Amino acid sequence: MIRDYNLRKRVMVTGGAGFLGSHLIDRLLERGDEVLCVDNFFTGAKDNIQHQLANPHFEVIRHDINNPLFVEVDEIYNLACPASPIHYQHDPVQTTKTSVHGSINMLGLAKRVGAKIFQASTSEVYGDPDVHPQTEDYWGNVNPIGPRSCYDEGKRCAETLFFDYHRQHRLRIKVARIFNTYGPRMHPADGRVVSNFIMQALRNEPITLYGDGLQTRSFCYVDDLVSGFIALMDSADEVTGPINLGNPGEFTIRELAEKVVTLTDSKSELVFKPLPQDDPKQRRPDIGRAQSQLGWQPSVPLEEGLKRTIDYFRTFA
Template sequence: MRSFVPNEGYSKVSGIPVLQGRRTVLVNGGGGFLGSHLCERLLQRGHSVTCLDNFSTGRRANVAHLASNTRFRIVEHDVRQPFDIEASLIFNFASPASPPDYQRDPVGTLLTNVLGAVNTLDCARKTGAIVVQSSTSEVYGDPIHSPQHESYCGNVNPIGPRGCYDEGKRSAETLFFDYHRTYGVDIKVGRIFNTYGPRMRLDDGRVVSNFIVQALRNADLTIYGDGQQTRSFCYVDDLIEGFLRFSAAGSACNGPINLGNPAEMTVRRLAEIIRDLTNSRSRIVHLPAVTDDPRQRRPDISRAMAELGWQPRIGLEAGLARTVDYFDGLLAGTEKAEVV
């Protein structure tokens, strides 16, 4: 039976789940933006971590600082192919996540989510591991209800250009719950809303990284559409804390659970904030809207608050300031390398 103690930096809430003892953890997609932060936090808490990644969108640089840790190893592998790795806890974070990445190879994206889920679940079934799926707010599509509660079935276009990712994640959720009902696999499904922070790529293609890189270069901040579409932005440290608590919760707590920041704002307002934070001379310009771009994104996190004692703690401006510093350093290094 797990014991529960509050985590450092969070207010004391009774029943907060925390992983006890030293575990052997497999992180699929561990070289990616989110996966690398997860690997780091797990190591900090004393666990042994295997990072499984084919580095198609992840980067070895994201985990290079972990290489000297004897409890960390990298396995270069594509989750679309079966694997058999001993672990007591598995996080499946393997998938392209930004629209440019998943639309570059839509068939590969769909198969990564579907075959990746099957192979991950088969591994968990063999080893008896708890398996945590990183799902997405994209399962809600272009929602007609806001905020989005986990019971909302969504409004997804299965044949649109975003369908490879949206339906891939929806199919993965189906597989997770069917493996749970059919084979008794101990599963957990967390739905991630817009997340940002250090280790996003310069060419990531998502709105926060796009605006920051453009602002630091004093280039035009490009908004697709009228800019009145809304998003809710969660800093990466908060999101990882949510997944760690979720992974340690009892088997009855299997989700789906929304993990995101319910503070909603327009894309236009985000552009203005980033321009001010960077003291940029950038103009804000509008380009044609993107097909199937959701008009609203706002999570209902009441379930996460009740079952995990979790809610975001890092405000937008504080999180953006850290992210701006990261990209500023990244750009300085890139420009220096180009000069050399």
């Protein structure tokens, strides 16, 4: 429970130096919370939180959540886990451990101190879906032994743990299933489609598409997603999720590439390579639950979000 003698809420963000975590921290500090950033800096970057280091209500701990952590907090946002295929496949065993052992440690902390806890789950729990768009009631079509399984199945197991802690220990939980998100502070070499296309276009290099480029994705700008995080965390205790957070606007990968080329005034040409194993053909969220239970929906159009993201990436090109 929040202490009566401190008006500021104490919020911990694991993975706080990452792309999503750093934007979330900015928003929490802006609204007046005390924020503890926990990160082992495997994929997170100090540059993402540098501008907050002088803030007296901000603190950073270098820590891997695979090890227990003993702190006093009111809320926990558990965002710690590599999220791009290049990073989570670098050490797949560690990726699974972060989702499973890390979740157990954070759930144990939440149980000890009575904190409310948020899990950053993923649309990858749906795998290569047979249902389109994906609703939260869909159980997914996931390969349990493929190269993406460390992330997909790790996140599925984390959801299991969260709901078992909720049922067994009455823990207050919030589970968000995050769809493709983009924006400033993405790692320029994280291997995800938006960052790949923008960097290749800015350098006038060939833009790499896999398969025929007709597979679809939905892209949510980071500011919209963070608003969804906070709306879910602040919702009534009975709203546990899982709740899809993403933009239901659907584009083919080829359409995205062509839009990036136009916005960057690039001379890049499109090149096609074989589709990686287990790469989903369609990915689009049904956000009806987020709209009805949180009053949330994204508002930043893809073109506007891409312009902001391109401006950020120009410094790396």
